[in-house]
Amino acid sequence: MTQSDDTPDAGLAFAQHDHSHCAEDVLARAETLARERGARLTPVRRRTLEILLESHQALGAYDVLDRLAADGFGNQPPVAYRALEFLAELGLVHRIRRLNAFAACMHPGQAHQPAFLICRACKMVAEAAGETVRAALDRAAHEAGFRIERSNIEALGLCTACQERGA
Ligand SMILES: [Zn+2]
Numbered sequence: 001m002t003q004s005d006d007t008p009d010a011g012l013a014f015a016q017h018d019h020s021h022c023a024e025d026v027l028a029r030a031e032t033l034a035r036e037r038g039a040r041l042t043p044v045r046r047r048t049l050e051i052l053l054e055s056h057q058a059l060g061a062y063d064v065l066d067r068l069a070a071d072g073f074g075n076q077p078p079v080a081y082r083a084l085e086f087l088a089e090l091g092l093v094h095r096i097r098r099l100n101a102f103a104a105c106m107h108p109g110q111a112h113q114p115a116f117l118i119c120r121a122c123k124m125v126a127e128a129a130g131e132t133v134r135a136a137l138d139r140a141a142h143e144a145g146f147r148i149e150r151s152n153i154e155a156l157g158l159c160t161a162c163q164e165r166g167a
């Protein structure tokens with residue numbers, strides 16, 4: 001276990017950092033997870049994950065498709081959708097509903113309930129610890145006699161760099 005396994009560091013995504021290190025670490029953990037679950041990271045699935053891991057930016061399915069097509073994986077939308085769905089199901093990729101996009105999970109194989117912090121200017125996404133937000137939501141739902149089946153906690157705003165740029 002590396003140090004980054006302890007708590008999700010949401011600030012990292014928005015800070016200057018050695019992202020290649022970040023991406024390598026996550027990719028290695030993703031491979032382990034896939035192996036443990038007996039899931040196959042086919043070339044197109046692996047490439048899709050690598051594309052999303054190039055930065056902390058969320059990408060739409062069509063952006064991913066363009067990249068896959070450039071790499072010779074074909075230009076039919078299902079190519080991208082199937083790979084993204086597979087990765088999302090395995091927990092390697094998160095759907096960012098507000099942007100209708102996908103972001104690589106930075107904590108594959110770790111139990112976490114992310115609250116997504118989404119920069120509206122640069123589409124950078126960070127995963128903050130959302131456990132307490134979720135617990136509050138569960139409580140409120142329970143009081144209303146409501147049973148939550150799925151929920152997505154997303155906040156839209158500006159990252160540090162974009163605030164400084166005056167976006
Ligand atoms: Zn990074």
Ligand SMILES: [Zn+2]
Pocket residue numbers: 094104105106107108112114127
């Ligand atoms: Zn995650």
Ligand SMILES: [Zn+2]
Pocket residue numbers: 119120121122123124158159160161162163
């Ligand atoms: Zn930003």
